[in-house]
Amino acid sequence: MTEQGLDQLRKELVDINFAILNLLNRRGRVVTEVMKVKQRGDIPVFVPEREQRMLEEILANNPGPFPDKTISHLFKEIFRASVALMESQQEQGLRISRTNRKEDLRIRIGKRELGGDPVVIAGPCAVESESQMEMVAADLARLGIGFLRGGTFKPRSSPYAFQGMGEPGLEILRRVARKHDLVSVTEVMDTRTVDLVAGYADVLQIGARNMYNYALLREVGRCDKPVLLKRGLSATIDEFLWAAEYIVSEGNGNVILCERGIRTFERQTRNTLDISAVPLLRMKTYLPVIVDVSHAAGRKDILAPLARAALAAGANGIMVEVHPFPAVARSDSQQQLDIEEFREFLEQTGLSAPSAADGATRTP
């Protein structure tokens, strides 16, 4: 072959490269169109059977010289890249995506704000009595804490364990929270009780076990109270974001994301606190992100370092269980701090309020 002939072939290769490049991007554009249709119809991004059929068809028509194995490998890569393109578009399409709003969402609740400087949400696992709640609320207010938690409907692993006080517990929570000028946070477990709980509480919590309860997510999405959404026990970050999207898609934009540990093989802690979730969530969304250290650890001796790590990672708040008498608590007794331990926790984490006077009522 002449030198000139070789040049001609090289030029042809370059032309083919550009043709392939254009075809790949044309495929990308068509995939994008498919994605738009799928999003409207709530159709899954990846259908393995169809990919398999496409691949078989291609191989059946392969004239060579590339063997089927090579063609199969190349096309699988093209399919993978297309799915990745669709998924990245889907993510950008989320209402809660950071791409839609650069600045952090700050949720105003009474005199308090969630989403800016770190806050502390503290209180017992469960509302057990008026005196228990009065004691803990008075102490929180004295320590400058603005948010009071307490479960009144408890999702327990055993159906025979204490299930919470229900509506009388809600009344107690509302009364003591108002008395001490605290924002109340409590869990709602059932679509049938959303209106009831929203009538009493300032913030509705969706527990980890209910993160996948899409009917419940939609229901709280239709009410006007902020929602604190906990990450499911084995939910990926994407699934967590989709759950938040369910709430926001119904009209309620005030969602707070709560990392509370995920299930792993590790048994020293009740769950494994996923610290990477904090910066990732803050990067992917504008929603406030808080960390529940008590349920992540399931023990109280490592709460302060976990909280410090969460704050260093960018958390907008820390949730921690505090009970006047943890030893006799009706649920999660091994992980709740007593008031003295809580005071130390605040000191160790630098979360103690500079002064208890910024809106908090002092008990006489």
Ligand SMILES: [Mn+2]
């Ligand atoms: Mn608990």
